[in-house]
Amino acid sequence: MITFRRSLIAAVFLLACFYLLRSSHSVAHIKSPSTTLSNSAPGRVNVQVGSTNKKHQTTQQQQQVHLSAEELSKKSLRERLRYQFPYGLQSKFPAYIWQTWKYTPASGSFGENLRPFEASWTEWHPGFIHEVVSDENVIYLLKYLYAAFPEVLEAYESLPLPVLRADFFRYLILLARGGIYTDIDTYVLKPSTEWLPEQVDRSKVGLIIGIEADPDRPDWAEWYSRRIQFCQWTIQSKPGHPILRDVVATITEDTLRMKHAGILSKRKMDKSIVEFTGPAVWTDAIFRYFNNPAYFDVAKGPNRRNITAMDFTGMTVQRKVGDVVVLPITSFSPGVQQMGAGEPDDPMAFVKHEFEGTWKSANDRAIGHQE
Template sequence: MWSTRKSIVSAVVLIALFFLVRHTTTPGSQPLNVDIPISDQNAPTRPYPPPPAAAAAKNNLPEQQVFYDITSKPLRTKLEYYFPYDIEGKFPGYIWQTWKVGPSSGAFDEHLRPLEASWTEKHPGFVHEVISDLAAEHLIRYLFASVPEVPEAFSAMPVPVLKADFFRYLILLARGGIYSDIDTEALKSAIDWLPQSLDRAEVGLVVGIEADPDRDDWAEWYSRRIQFCQWTIQAKAGHPILRDIVARITEKTLDLKSKGQLRHGRAPTNVSIVEFTGPAVWTDTIFDYFNNHDYFDFDSNLQNITAQDFFNIKEHKKVGDVVVLPITSFSPGVGQMGAGETDDPMAFVRHDFEGSWKPESERMRDT
């Protein structure tokens, strides 16, 4: 075990590293934005992007103004201001994972070493960081210092699993790249996750289907009929879905805190973790985005996007600037819901699904 002094020094060094690389582009990220015209049969089902004036009007901001009092604006507006979204930019060459200690520590679980190494092996040139629990606390305070509500909410979360969920959305909003749980194995490089015919300058978020249970009792097993997984996500920094889910979780957490309903070491009794920070709220946020008039131009004949639009898909499906991958992509080998095996051409990430890989009591320890 590292001493407290060494742990703090390590965290400071890590933060300095992020400051140095915050605006760099790694060689490994360059192929992700190959300029090839779209010839995709799964054409966007939403006109995109929306007129620039729509977003400005939504937040009551002038389209061009150099200075204004951002501190008085709503949380979502502040997140948009400090973490702008550039759809035409490259997917950053970052891979983010979390664990109680880094791989250089002797306390790092030996079972996880080949899984963690697979991400580096499949992504040469990418910046691959395994963020320790202690460093995560410092990193969130640094990245979101200008939006103090966020680190306040992060620190207020009473159980480690909530912080683990929240961290993935926060790091992707601030820096972009790929987040993947430490018990996942990279089967293919992210460069190959999307077809070469798809212009990366029109994609800002890549998600996979976790559950597509075609059975009457699906609600006994899953929170949503179609459920998007959150153990692996690829994004460009500032994506509106990430901004929205960070705002939702922050507002919910601070509301519970103000009511005295957050007790250290105990999950909230009036809301489930799945609904609070997990795949349920993640799925809801994605569907809300698909059907949000602030982001898409709807015509009179355009129907809402629903779970039915993703039943039993076998290839990627693009909705606006979001690509949804089939269940095989991030859940190969599960033996149900139509998922293919790990040698399937659409299999990109294997999830170990070992509930014991990290006890909740050891996740995101409070400092």
């Protein structure tokens, strides 16, 4: 008979395995990304060939300096996250697939309608570690990974809605371990090994994201939070990516601010779900990164040229911006029949999101919606 104690021991063992696997692949170096946008011939990936930020490159390539517990405690949350989860650009994408749901597939309560979706990720990614973490066990995994960050754990446990916790989890797990996070109601059309063209050097890519919305219409702000909105139901990343570090710190700070102000409840928050943990905060973090002079020379100097939504509207092939590859709307949103998205049989269609059985209703995705 499986007792609670045996289950707990098994869970600890699995987490230890994750740690050992992660440790064997971790790299504490980073090369600065190239920095300019460029156009290429139709059907080919947009590849950047611009100048790099040499100062940042030199600093990041140095061996990580060991800090004492006292020294580390004086650092900001972002600095401590950077120290705890160093970004190794030249490392491989970890072979993890992360999902979260109310139950694991081993449970009889796991929805039969979701089994083909979940199974598609295992079938198309042989050799990957595929984990569906139940709602009940997420906190134990996070306590293991973020033991040094009590404010992050406090923020997660304080979130008043399942959708908020599910959003936060994807950023947290990718920051700490990397790999692919994907919602439980997504279906693989092409494996992740085919998301980038063969000519793209994966040792120079640390994050792969897709466009969720590209509303080229005058009233776009009535329907979407941003002119270009990046989706967060499927993300592939190497651990420690600066965008993930930024979004984790931002959500932590906003959560604790609202909690201390007494406005963090199901029906009393000063941000909508989309702005708080959803695609709006995710999109903002991505654009902050693209326009951060610490990473990109294009964001420096008197001739500064901001990277904006207009650089991604109407995309039909992949576009590389530094160490980030942006996929067109067809890749993760095929079949939506708007905004230029192709059908699921399009060569650029990689993941189908069915919007079934998710934490978010249609109202939750609309701007201005507030629980």
